[in-house]
Amino acid sequence: MISKKYKDMLSNKSIIRQFSEFAIARGAQIGYENVFDYSLGNPSVSPPQKFTDTMIDLLKNKNSVELHGYSQSLGIPAVREKIANYLNQRFGMNYTKEHIFMSTGAAGAIAHALRCVTAPGDEVLIFAPFFAEYWSYVNLSGAIMKVVPANVEDFQVNFEAFEEMLTEKVTAVLINTPNNPSGAVYTSKTLKRMADIMTAKSEEYGHDIFLISDEPYREIVFAGTEAPYVSKFYSNSICCYSFSKSLSIPGERLGYVAVNPECTDAEYIADMCGQVSRGIGHNCPPSIIQLAVAECLDITSDLSVYETNRNILYKELTSLGFECVKPGGTFYIFPKAPEKDAVAFCEKAKKYDLVLVPSDDFGVPGYFRMACCIDTEKAVRSLEAFRKFVQDENYFR
Amino acid sequence: MISKKYKDMLSNKSIIRQFSEFAIARGAQIGYENVFDYSLGNPSVSPPQKFTDTMIDLLKNKNSVELHGYSQSLGIPAVREKIANYLNQRFGMNYTKEHIFMSTGAAGAIAHALRCVTAPGDEVLIFAPFFAEYWSYVNLSGAIMKVVPANVEDFQVNFEAFEEMLTEKVTAVLINTPNNPSGAVYTSKTLKRMADIMTAKSEEYGHDIFLISDEPYREIVFAGTEAPYVSKFYSNSICCYSFSKSLSIPGERLGYVAVNPECTDAEYIADMCGQVSRGIGHNCPPSIIQLAVAECLDITSDLSVYETNRNILYKELTSLGFECVKPGGTFYIFPKAPEKDAVAFCEKAKKYDLVLVPSDDFGVPGYFRMACCIDTEKAVRSLEAFRKFVQDENYFR
Incomplete structure (x- = not known):
């Protein structure tokens, strides 16, 4: 019906x-x-020209059965490893390929991350102003979206409202920095205070509260602005990234989930993403795009x-x-x-x-x-x- | 948590x-x-060489911002139109682009189709032997999978068991022909009898029962075997296709949902797939693959x-x-x-x-x-x- x-x-x-x-x-x-x-x-x-050149090179020179074959459901291992190494070098993290899950863009990454760390009926906090699609990302996963009102002074966090709304029912907090639509970038001070509150509340409630960080605009940060790496501030965190904006390839749908190696069950979450994929039908993002992007991790458009x-x-x-x-x-x-x-x-x-x-x-x-x-x-x-x-x-x- | x-x-x-x-x-x-x-x-x-050549041509000659830009969430309109026309010409159907939704492979197509025509708790019938992933496709959508025992004589349908299990709780039936793992191809006789039973039961129960047809092996049919087009036999049907096997590009994850123009709410279902996508995070399969495949509809490896x-x-x-x-x-x-x-x-x-x-x-x-x-x-x-x-x-x- x-x-x-x-x-x-x-x-x-x-x-x-x-x-x-x-x-x-x-x-x-x-x-x-x-x-x-x-x-x-x-x-x-x-x-970047290198992206186009790499695509053409793969098409011309790589064995075509191998090139277009199924990748493993978590992504191509060599690609995941390159991403882990890149993030480690840039942000001082300790990812291995086991913490990386390749996804179809940041939307796919969030769909997986949410299902890994919430159960239907759990509350997920987001902050106004927010990307309008968050409504469907959260609510269609079975969780319930609650909106923390904006801090209109500077579009950082309204901490008073955040603390009040961070009840026992909340199992995940979804943030977006740099932010669509405000353009605000969360400062170290904001992230530190947010992490302190979440740590205290996790202890008070006796359960984990995950921080899911949606970071498709990570590379678009202007002179004079500090853009700290969210996962440095809080152990139970999952980074959701997309190459759509940094490499100007939104139509090719490639992103990843990066699971903080220090979080609860860090060794299982990427694997669990693979299980989530079995239900929502997008195992394995496109192989050729994975391989081409892996050569462009340290450049942008x-x-x-x-x-x-x-x-x-x-x-x-x-x-x-x-x-x-x-x-x-x-x-x-x-x-x-x-x-x-x-x-x-x-x-x-x-x-x-x-x-x-x-x-x-x-x-x-x-x-x-x-x-x-x-x-x-x-x-x-x-x-x-x-x-x-x-x-x-x-x-x- | x-x-x-x-x-x-x-x-x-x-x-x-x-x-x-x-x-x-x-x-x-x-x-x-x-x-x-x-x-x-x-x-x-x-x-096919034409697939590779088209990819290279797109990369070399098409405006790169346009080429890699977001496609509409239902897919690139010109691609959807080509697919509709191709199916009409080959199978005598009456699809328009409004009946076609581009998906990330057949798995993606099934994930969308199931959510469009079932509600959580509904029963979905499948037939043994079945592709092992059906378990997760169905049950993780919120519906409940029930397995009709095999007809081991010829791996067509065990009609006695099918009629008995087609209770009022069933709102969709999922078939796979040509079949993984048996290699059996449902005959016209099988499909006609299946459709007759489903039509009678729909009338008896006063609600629609949808037939979701998973057809990734459509082009791999051997001499002497008839492979009728499922949607010709039953109005409330949705075809789920993948180019993975016909074009040997499983890693590039491209398929589609084709909604029978004669089914209930035919004008809404592809659009509804777009809504499903908002929750499961895989809006818009890769643009370049959509464009390349659109040039290869009438060929195979x-x-x-x-x-x-x-x-x-x-x-x-x-x-x-x-x-x-x-x-x-x-x-x-x-x-x-x-x-x-x-x-x-x-x-x-x-x-x-x-x-x-x-x-x-x-x-x-x-x-x-x-x-x-x-x-x-x-x-x-x-x-x-x-x-x-x-x-x-x-x-x-």
Whole structure:
């Protein structure tokens, strides 16, 4: 019989998607180059040439049966080993390949990690503002998502609310740093305090509370910002990574779970991910992508455009009067809307061909998100549209 | 907290895996070329040259940001459309791209299909012998797997048991034709009778019963065997396909769900698969693989070796005295063990460097599976080992 649960979900269309569809439709009318489409977080730069060259080399020179054969369900052992070594060297960790599970992007990594360290009905804490898909990641795993209200001062953690909500029912905490949508990067101070609270509560309740750290923006961190490695701060932690943004290959879906060697049952969790995969059907991410990425662990695409765009937009928006926490990383900016209803504000912006996403789905009403992964030339052209918008609507008068 | 469910699963190691590990370990001692490893169903032939050429062409000539960008969560629209058109032309169906959902292999396709047409606690019928992973596919979706005993005459369907077990609790039936492990291909007669029973029971119970058809071996069908297209026989049907075997790219994980345009809510199910993906984390199979495969829909690898091996092994094994239903397709042979305990039989076979998998995990005790996807030269060399084994153990005397 048709599943009521999934059929009902069809009517909850993502607001990001709705604004993105407007941008595409408007582009068909006036030329997409004239639409200032800040809706989707799709990398706008090429993958490194080495990635492409490695792919071609594998296709031309490696035995094709071996190249395209099944990888082991945890991933290709040599690839897992390279990732462990890379993380050890960079962050001073002690991973071995037994702590690494290859996944289809960070979404796949989170799907596995959540199932390994929660049981249906457990509560999972996340922090506003959050990536809108967290709702489905958590709730469809059988756990229950609870949202810690935002600290709108700097988009670090609202510790008062966090401590209050970290009840005995919570078995996992899911964080995202650098953060989509705020661009905030958790400081050492934030991570240390978070770890102290979680350690104390674990002891008080007599059970483990896992920290799942979603880190697809790890490589997009701007000058002057410190981006500490989360797993250094807390033993019961699992890092979920994706190469989508660092190598600009979001469509190829490759990421990994890295299990802190110091966590409870560290020797089992990657193996358990393999068991989770048997139920959710995505054993073994694509072999050729695993092999190509393994040659590119220490490089990234040229990510400088994101910082350039952040600088241009942050400067202009704040000088126009927008309140905005300066992003330390990612390709997002998250200013406060100049009227209470961010949806109404973003609807008005459409008249100026500015496609901005209201923050309601991110768990903090009254803000808007701009995905600044567009050509700088276009970002510069959009400034005039912002100026006209602000003037026409008499904002900040 | 560590999930008890997934941790407990670690102790149930697949018997296929155990025998495969023996083969690798033994290969390290005597040279893998001297181990007659019939354990794993890994394609042994190259992908078509066109697949490799298309991959290289995409990498060299397509805009890299576009090439590696996110595909829509249901798959790349142009690819879905090509698949719909191909199936329509070949099988006389009426698919549009709205009925096609791109998945990470057949395992991914089944994971999605099951969740779309069952609710937790529903029963799902499968037929012995079955691919051992069905247990986890079904039970980890929240449904409950029930096994219809085998029809060992010809490995078609045991209709008496099927009718009896098709109770009101059953909302889906999962079949696999051509079948792993038996090699049997369901005939039109079998499919017609199955459809008639399911239609009658659906009416009797007043609810839909979906037929999920797992078809990764669709292209491996031998001379003289008819392989009808399952969805032609029953409206409430969903086809789950993988290119792993037809194009010999199991490691690249590409398949699809094709929803019968005549089924209940046909216009929603592919979309619902997109919702399922949000929870299990594998939205969007790899873009480049989608694009390359779309150019290879009407070709396959050179699959003739599988029929050659089937002929050689079937002839020799039956002439030695083994009882065996002649496989109509796949790269498996599934003879009856000459002693009651197939595990004991397969253990003894190891002495002759014959790696055969006992049938217990496939739901029919007393048989063994041979994955004949090896070089023909090796299959021929294995015949002497079989002869010696049978003679030494005094089987068939």
